[in-house]
Amino acid sequence: MTLRCAVLDDYQCVALSVADWSSLKDEVEVVTFHEHLATEEERALALADFDIVVTLRERVAFPASLLARLPRLRLLVASGMRNSVIDFDAAKRQGIAVCGTTSSSTAPVELTWALLLGLARGIVPESQALRGGGRWQTGLGADLYGRRLGLLGLGKIGSRVAQVGLAFGMEVLAWSQNLTQARAEEVGVGRAASKEELLGCCDFVSIHLALGDRTRGLVGADEFTLMRSSSYLVNTSRAAIVDQGALLHALHTGAIAGAAVDVFDIEPLPAGHPMRTAPRLLATPHLGYVSRANYESYYGQAVENIVAFLAGSPLRRLG
CATH class of the missing domain: 3.40.50.720 (NAD(P)-binding Rossmann-like Domain)
Structure with missing residues (x-):
């Protein structure tokens, strides 16, 4: 069965072009979201059918209440190696692996x-x-x-x-x-x-x-x-x-x-x-980490994390 991956907050429509996602093409369908999902209700409805979610830093919160409404979710990838808006305990209870990516200052x-x-x-x-x-x-x-x-x-x-x-x-x-x-x-x-x-x-x-x-x-x-x-x-x-x-x-x-x-x-x-x-x-509209080099790193490592997860050995675990 093909897994589904949601890439959130791709405002500039560049997530698929700054990294090579081809290694996933036979196993994962990647869908990018170019508009922000502002409420928990919107996120629950939009992400209910996804197995993997890639989110940028701390733009989208994943509390226990939202994770409980995402029954298919098995991997959550966040850019950066620190995140204060993901409920790691709830993710663990639900069997969701949470991984990060490195970034440059x-x-x-x-x-x-x-x-x-x-x-x-x-x-x-x-x-x-x-x-x-x-x-x-x-x-x-x-x-x-x-x-x-x-x-x-x-x-x-x-x-x-x-x-x-x-x-x-x-x-x-x-x-x-x-x-x-x-x-x-x-x-x-x-x-x-x-x-x-x-x-x-x-x-x-x-x-x-x-x-x-x-x-x-x-x-x-x-x-x-x-x-x-x-x-x-x-x-x-x-x-x-x-x-x-x-x-x-x-x-x-x-x-x-x-x-x-x-x-x-x-x-x-x-x-x-x-x-x-x-x-x-x-x-400015939260441009701190928005640069080509950082996005290449974020999304490139997100792909690596997904490949490793599919192989049973998640990389860069958080929480």
Whole structure:
């Protein structure tokens, strides 16, 4: 019997072209979904007849309630090697193998700097004015050299962002609950004594933390009052680390000079969502890991995982 494989959230319609799926053609029918399945009901109905599901990172939650409605599901492949929205215990009870894929931190590091630079130099409004025949030079860009970059998180991505900041001649300061002085010195940056100190003294703040109980809502209304009116916030990590209502208020009132975000509480972002029209905001549709090299790795390893599963030896098990 031919198995059925669903590939979710293939927004760009590239999943089948960036990897070689031919090794599965005799055993697996692959179906791609180009529109997001927004609700559990939609997912249950759409995926009920699939044996394998390939999902991108943490875009789609697979709680026990959904897994129970997918009686045929035997393999769930998620990009990345960490996932907080899959109920691994429920999957195990149901006999569902959950596997991941490796990924590179290069793409999110590059996007972080694309957003920070675009925000600092007003690239989007200047380009729009130019293309629309408007004013020639509409604002003054913010300098990086000699300014202070604050990093919330100094892990794999944060440390690489730090190196770029140092190359720009910035003073780099970092903080997280677990950051040690030894780790800060290893990367070559300063260590803030507290989150409050970092927010209050930095010109640019970039977030590079995993989402968890200690980081959810880490930056809220109180934190925005600590930041300078000339400072900028960049979030390419997880939306829930920043209180979205507090961020919108800070942008509308001018409490901060601007923000750049790649992540949102609701994804895809609804057409009328206030984040689409907020002032002082540079926003991108969760492009952090969306690069050709990463997609080639994701989908190529997804195929490897499926082949290994069919052979009875699943690769890269999660949970």
